[in-house]
Amino acid sequence: MKKIIFLVAILFFFIVPLHQSSAETGVLVMPQVIDEQAKARDILEYTVKIKNNGSGQADLYALVSDIVEGEPPNFLESGRLDNATSLAKWVRIKRGAIQIPSGGEAEIPLTVEVNLAARPGRYHAIIVFSQGNNTTIARENYLNTNQPRLALNIEVTEDIIEKAQLTKFEANRNVYLKLPAAFTVYLSNLGNRDITPRGSILIYNRKGEEVAELPVNETGATIAPNGSGQYESVWDVQKGFGKYKARIEIEYGEKDRRDLSDTVFFWILPLPLLLIIAGGLFLSAVVLTVILFKKTYRSHHHFQNNNLPMIPEPHGVLDLRKK
Structure with missing residues (x-):
């Protein structure tokens, strides 16, 4: 009324x-x-x-x-x-x-x-x-x-457009010399309604085994139309070594659930382990150098001995009296 x-x-x-x-x-x-x-x-x-x-x-x-x-x-x-x-x-x-x-x-x-x-x-x-x-x-x-x-x-009239774009997903470093490892997600809202993206980052080792799952936007922060959001996740692992794969899977939308995904690769090479490996390589190089030097020296000395002139031995008794 x-x-x-x-x-x-x-x-x-x-x-x-x-x-x-x-x-x-x-x-x-x-x-x-x-x-x-x-x-x-x-x-x-x-x-x-x-x-x-x-x-x-x-x-x-x-x-x-x-x-x-x-x-x-x-x-x-x-x-x-x-x-x-x-x-x-x-x-x-x-x-x-x-x-x-x-x-x-x-x-x-x-x-x-x-x-x-x-x-x-x-x-x-x-x-x-x-x-x-x-x-x-x-x-x-x-x-x-x-x-x-x-x-x-x-x-x-009602015309809900829910559309998001995963503009970038990255590991903060390509090679981690020390842990933890961190990841950043950048999302853009291309629709006309607020969106609340949620999801996970799945970590796989070089054997393809899942070793961790990290939440994305755990607090439920929203992105306004024409806006963008940035979310960070940290893998607080104590140790690791080698090549890893991180895959992100994001869902959003109230009217129709939609998903976004992407994959990045990174390495974990702990500095103490690298120092041990570097020290071992250095020691191996020194030992190899010494061995090669000795081998080369012996071969050269043997070659010189084989090439000395032969001195004939005298026959009879040497007369030392002065004539």
């Missing part, structure tokens, strides 16, 4: 001044009322015809305001309006001076771009074509006189 009274009041607010303003200002706007149904993301296009039946030139400015029950029109700047609930925010129309000579007509494009985040329901707004030398005077004239106007009634 309350909504019916509100709708009747809107019609009275629009229709009665429309006829009065036409008589007072000599300006006629067509159409005077637009009723439409739309969905989020819809773009509605119209042409507003303005005829000047007055004796002089009409300098008009388009003033746009939401109509909210129990509140007067406010004609706020677009930046102060809510994307999800403000019909005035969705209106695109010329805001500069519209000059129409006596007896002349003008056609003004009007576009209603229903926001992606628009909530289902009925929305009302007015576009007042108020006369004045500038916007300030046009606003004052609207308050003091009946100016021609156009009524907008748009019903946004």
